[in-house]
Amino acid sequence: QSALTQPASVSGSPGQSITISCTGTSSDVGGYNYVSWYQQHPGKAPKFMIYDVSSRPSGVSNRFSGSKSGNMASLTISGLQAEDEADYYCSSYTSNNTLYVVFGGGTKLTVL
Amino acid sequence: EVLLVESGGGLVQPGGSLRLSCVASGFTVSSSSVSWVRQAPGKGLECVSVIYGGRSTYYADSVKGRFTISRDNSKNTLYLQMDSLRAEDTAVYYCARDISWRQFDYWGQGTLVTVSS
Numbered sequence: 001q002s003a004l005t006q007p008a009s010v011s012g013s014p015g016q017s018i019t020i021s022c023t024g025t026s027s028d029v030g031g032y033n034y035v036s037w038y039q040q041h042p043g044k045a046p047k048f049m050i051y052d053v054s055s056r057p058s059g060v061s062n063r064f065s066g067s068k069s070g071n072m073a074s075l076t077i078s079g080l081q082a083e084d085e086a087d088y089y090c091s092s093y094t095s096n097n098t099l100y101v102v103f104g105g106g107t108k109l110t111v112l
Numbered sequence: 113e114v115l116l117v118e119s120g121g122g123l124v125q126p127g128g129s130l131r132l133s134c135v136a137s138g139f140t141v142s143s144s145s146v147s148w149v150r151q152a153p154g155k156g157l158e159c160v161s162v163i164y165g166g167r168s169t170y171y172a173d174s175v176k177g178r179f180t181i182s183r184d185n186s187k188n189t190l191y192l193q194m195d196s197l198r199a200e201d202t203a204v205y206y207c208a209r210d211i212s213w214r215q216f217d218y219w220g221q222g223t224l225v226t227v228s229s
Contacts, residue, residue, distance in 0.1 A: 034213035045206055045219040057217060089157055093213045098170045101214035103157040
């Protein structure tokens with residue numbers, strides 16, 4: 001399955017805001033409002049951060065927000081903190097494979 | 113509290129087999145969709161298999177015919193039988209619960225599978 005496209009890396013200073021993009025097609029991101037985002041610290045399991053494009057699970061900081069326009073979804077982190085430094089993955093429901101899910105390649109966020 | 117705990121990983125030679133287990137608590141696997149998602153060293157996430165509440169199973173093309181997903185409802189446990197293992201199957205394998213529409217709200221800690229001679 002073809003992965004969703006994410007930038008390899010982004011960076012920002014503490015207190016700033018950053019946005020990570022996730023580009024797909026009309027068969028995944030553009031066709032369904034089932035985009036989710038995961039945060040992964042080194043050596044740890046992914047953590048569920050955003051679902052249904054823009055909803056936050058209980059316990060996730062409101063500094064994290066999601067949006068979508070056409071075939072591109074975005075994760076915005078405001079008020080960057082040192083602990084936000086991690087890898088971030090997007091995923092989407094897809095009609096392109098029998099597993100009905102496709103992930104992005106991941107983005108490394110560095111807090112300067 | 114939902115918890116997923118994987119086990120069964122290890123070092124295996126190419127062509128060998130392993131069975132991974134994922135013990136679930138806090139929810140019932142028989143009425144949920146649960147997937148195996150792997151992550152090769154330094155790489156991204158890849159879903160390799162899913163079992164739905166109704167017992168339907170699906171596989172990624174890369175593992176079809178070699179991997180088998182199953183569950184034991186009495187033990188609330190998910191399994192991944194991996195046969196004919198290849199070097200490219202080397203990865204950390206996570207089990208993950210599907211909250212809806214292939215979005216994963218809970219993940220296990222992962223178990224490392226290394227395929228090497």
